[in-house]
Structures are given as C-alpha cells and as structure tokens.
Amino acid sequence: MKEAKNKNSIRDIIGFTQKELAMLLGVTRSKLAKYELGFGDLPDPAKLLLAELLNHMNELENKSKSGLEEVLLPTVTEEQLDRLILENTYQLNLVNRKVKSIQKKQSDKFKAQKLLVYLKNRPQEKSQEHQDKLRLITNNTNKALEINSHSALYECQLKQQMFELEKRLLASAKKKLSKTTENKGETA
Template structure:
C-alpha cells in the first residue's frame, strides 16, 4: 500500500524528495510502500525537515509574503469592482432622472391637451391627438414598472 503522506506534507514529488535526501527515486518509492527503510543520513535529514515543519505551524515568511501579495491583488480587484459599480450606479441614476423628466413632460402635455379640449378652442385636433398619442407612448415606454425595476 502506497503511503505518500510525507511527500504531500512536504509538497514535493518523489524525484524532488529523493534529491533533497540524497537518495534515488526508487529508494524513496520503496520506502513509501514499506519495502525498504531509508539510509540513516536520509532519515536524519527527513526528521530535521519534519521537525522544522512541525515547529513552524504558524505561517512561514514565504507564505506570509505570498498571502500579502494575494491580499493586495484582491484589494485592487475589489477597488476596481467598486469603481465599476459606482460608475454603473451613476449611469442608472442619470437614466432614472431622464425617465422621471420624460414622465413629468408627458403629464404636462396631457394636462395641456385636456385643458385645450375642455376649452373647445379652435385647436388643431389632429395635432392634439398626435401629441396625446406620443405622450402616452412615451409614458408606456417609461412606465412606473420600468422605473421601479431600474431603481432596484
């Protein structure tokens, strides 16, 4: 049965650990499967490495530097994403303002048309109908539903 727990703990391949311990890869392979013992010098070196790893359960300098670099990259990415979100938020705000302004204008146009129709003034009826249809279409395109969905 193959036991590569030590190798995994060290993060080395068979070839790499055999070079570090000054043995052949086949010696290491046979050690892993329990068919051979390591030479005394290799055992001492492996023991020293494992003791060092046990003592340094805290984060090593290399790992700290790597984690700090990763953290910096994450922070840079998050700042970029935040700027992107702020930009999109500004665009949506402008779009909402434009929609609200269009709605105000359309309601004003409909109120004006209503007033003119009530006064029975000699206004161009086809023009008023055209303006009314245009205002209603614009209101439908800028409905409260669409406005609310954008605000969400």
C-alpha cells in the first residue's frame, strides 16, 4: 500500500487531473486510477512517458526557487493595468452612488417616520379612514427601510473599501511597472 500512496501523488507532482494524465499517457482513466491505487499496471510506453514527465518535473524542482517563481508570476502590461484601473474606477463609482442612494432613502424614510408619528397623534384626524391610510404609509415606509437596511448599507460600504484598496494596489502595481520599464530603458 505504501507504493499506492506514492503513485497517487503522481498527479500532485505533475499538476494534471486524472483525466488529463490518462489522456497524455494514452490509457483509460479507470486504468490510471487502478494503477494509482496499486491494483493494476500501465503499458510500457505509458510507464516510460510517466517516468519522463516525473524526471522533467524533478529537474524543474531542483532549479533555483527564484527562477521557478518568475515563471509562475504573471506578466502584466501597462495597457492591461490601465484597463483594470478603469474598471476599478467604474465599479467604485457605482458603489459610491449606491451608498449615497441608500443613505438618502434611509434619511427620507426616517423623516417620513417622524412625520407619521406626528400625524398619528394629531387630534384633528382620528377617523378610521385616516388611520388606515397612516397604517398603509407606515407599512410602506417600514418595508422601504428594510430594503435599504443598515446591513445593505454596510455591505455596500465594505465593497467601497474593497475597491479603494484595489485602487491603491493597482496604482502601486502601475508605479512598479513604470519603474521597471524605466530601468530596462536605462540598461538598454
């Protein structure tokens, strides 16, 4: 069973899914699964290719860590950063407008609630019809406050903060990119 555990980690080393690895080796997925579990064997050509892949990965792993990290880091162009900054600005403006809208609606509904309390206690209007209208307006006001609740406002404010942080990160990335570009220009 120790052998099966090592074979099961083959995909972890290579980075392919079971389906992808089986396809590359020219075997069925079930045949590869049995091999990984130690219940079957692979044809010789598949074993040779697997050994070659594992050796290649071992060579890559033995190279310096910084070299491997450079391969894994995505490269971003200034144009791509500009598009990300533009999208961030757009999203930030949207969420800013939404925050202001929710705050305004809350403010309006709080004013309406105060006025409704006054109207309910007004001695001149005690008719049932008037009280029914006030109840209906109160219910509508309370529903509107629920929709524009504090949690909705808080959620929007969190998004606002997230976009602000993203904005700073993008600006920093652009600054680093332009410094790198300048340094490459000086070296050339």
